Amino acid sequence: MASKLRRELTLWQVVAMAAGGMIAAWMVEIKYWFELSGSGSVWALLTTGVLVIPLALVYSEMSSMLPLAGGENVWVSNAFSWDVGWFLNWALFLLYLFALPNVAYGIVTMIQYYYPLGFEQIKYMSLIMLFAWYVISNFRVGSLGQWQNVLFWSMVLVGVFVGVVFVMSPEWQYSNLTPWFPKGLPGFGAAVGILVFKYIGFDMIPQLSEEANFPRKDQWKAYMWSTLLTFVVYGLAVVANAGIVSLDWIAKVDIVDPRVADLIGQHYLAALLVTVGILGTLTTLTGFWLAAARTLYGAAEQRQLPGFLTKLNKQGQPMYANIVVVAFAVYFAVVAPPEWVEYMYTVYSFVAGLVYMMVSLAFLRLRKTRPEWDRPFKVQHGMIMGGLSFLFTIWVMLASISQISVASLKVLGGYFALGALLYAYAKYMQRVKPDEWRPVVLGPEHIERD
Numbered sequence: 001m002a003s004k005l006r007r008e009l010t011l012w013q014v015v016a017m018a019a020g021g022m023i024a025a026w027m028v029e030i031k032y033w034f035e036l037s038g039s040g041s042v043w044a045l046l047t048t049g050v051l052v053i054p055l056a057l058v059y060s061e062m063s064s065m066l067p068l069a070g071g072e073n074v075w076v077s078n079a080f081s082w083d084v085g086w087f088l089n090w091a092l093f094l095l096y097l098f099a100l101p102n103v104a105y106g107i108v109t110m111i112q113y114y115y116p117l118g119f120e121q122i123k124y125m126s127l128i129m130l131f132a133w134y135v136i137s138n139f140r141v142g143s144l145g146q147w148q149n150v151l152f153w154s155m156v157l158v159g160v161f162v163g164v165v166f167v168m169s170p171e172w173q174y175s176n177l178t179p180w181f182p183k184g185l186p187g188f189g190a191a192v193g194i195l196v197f198k199y200i201g202f203d204m205i206p207q208l209s210e211e212a213n214f215p216r217k218d219q220w221k222a223y224m225w226s227t228l229l230t231f232v233v234y235g236l237a238v239v240a241n242a243g244i245v246s247l248d249w250i251a252k253v254d255i256v257d258p259r260v261a262d263l264i265g266q267h268y269l270a271a272l273l274v275t276v277g278i279l280g281t282l283t284t285l286t287g288f289w290l291a292a293a294r295t296l297y298g299a300a301e302q303r304q305l306p307g308f309l310t311k312l313n314k315q316g317q318p319m320y321a322n323i324v325v326v327a328f329a330v331y332f333a334v335v336a337p338p339e340w341v342e343y344m345y346t347v348y349s350f351v352a353g354l355v356y357m358m359v360s361l362a363f364l365r366l367r368k369t370r371p372e373w374d375r376p377f378k379v380q381h382g383m384i385m386g387g388l389s390f391l392f393t394i395w396v397m398l399a400s401i402s403q404i405s406v407a408s409l410k411v412l413g414g415y416f417a418l419g420a421l422l423y424a425y426a427k428y429m430q431r432v433k434p435d436e437w438r439p440v441v442l443g444p445e446h447i448e449r450d
Helices: 010-022 027-067 072-079 082-111 119-136 141-168 184-199 204-211 214-240 247-252 256-263 267-301 319-335 340-369 382-403 407-433
Strands: none
Touching: 010 184, 010 267, 010 407, 027 082, 027 184, 027 256, 027 267, 027 340, 027 382, 072 082, 072 267, 082 119, 082 267, 082 319, 082 340, 082 407, 119 267, 119 319, 119 382, 141 247, 141 256, 141 267, 184 214, 184 340, 204 214, 204 256, 204 267, 204 319, 214 256, 214 382, 214 407, 256 267, 256 382, 267 319, 340 382, 340 407
């Protein structure tokens, strides 16, 4: 087995990493939300947040039962098979890979408030940022968690403060929020499915659960707090901006909230927002990077990928897994088109729906096949919650497919074709080196007890 990850993360550090994965670069991405459903995107965010609750409860039980790096891969492998877990893990890895260039682009786009940049310049700066974060990702996880706490909470407090200032300003009018749904029910339905993207981040929690230094029964608190904080920050941002400016105005600017602050003469708020937004969004890179590396680490522990990916550096970080992460992240940053927000959202939401669907099915199956396993947190009315979670994931996938482009489908096809080749290699190595590559499915016996 691999050398063990260090249990150093407190509950609030995990919340900061998970919510930090959700709350990032909204002042850049909010343009796309308004394009989907106008000011009604606040209701889409609320609806999605409510629909995510059964899924979050499913995740809470599963990560308390099997708090191991690799998370969803471990659960699905136990519920179905090592082979199904392999492909689930490959899809999960894509979630985190796609998030990394998305966040990097968001950070660089915020920098445009101070210095205008072309798309190619944004791309080059994003690549530099990804390489810099590769270096940072090799630091001790406890230290990263402390920095994450400070920067994340600073971003949340400033975001809420600015939203309140906007709403209290004389320029804000409730009438500006209407019509709530300029694209009608179809636009709202698509927004509900696609804006699940903004709640993707709580799935980092199982990736970090092996390093969590708090009781397993409290896992649910990390899911619920991160989801609630996400809705508060994003919902307030939608209402605050839409009450001052029109959809046409939003469509023409590069970065929304700071430009609105300039419009109402609050230039200090614009500078504060951009600065804190950049620093806070940097923490998002940390969370997604850690999660990506741990999907590889967990897969290697189950001998789905080469064992060298479990090797840790002196700081307790999976050193070779981090190299693989930066290589893939750079590739997806290079191939991203100018319409990178739409590109990221649709692919990301579809793959998330696929991962969440398999987790929901694994939850239902393990309730039947492994009722004796210890569940420090157990969902009430579990079969109903699992069923609701499953139905929601189907909706997410259908909504994402309705908006996805042919170019994005090609990216997905190429990625999973590569996955099929790596899977074939793993099966080949099982025949050639059966002792080294004998399949392992991690279970309760591999858990370090509280």
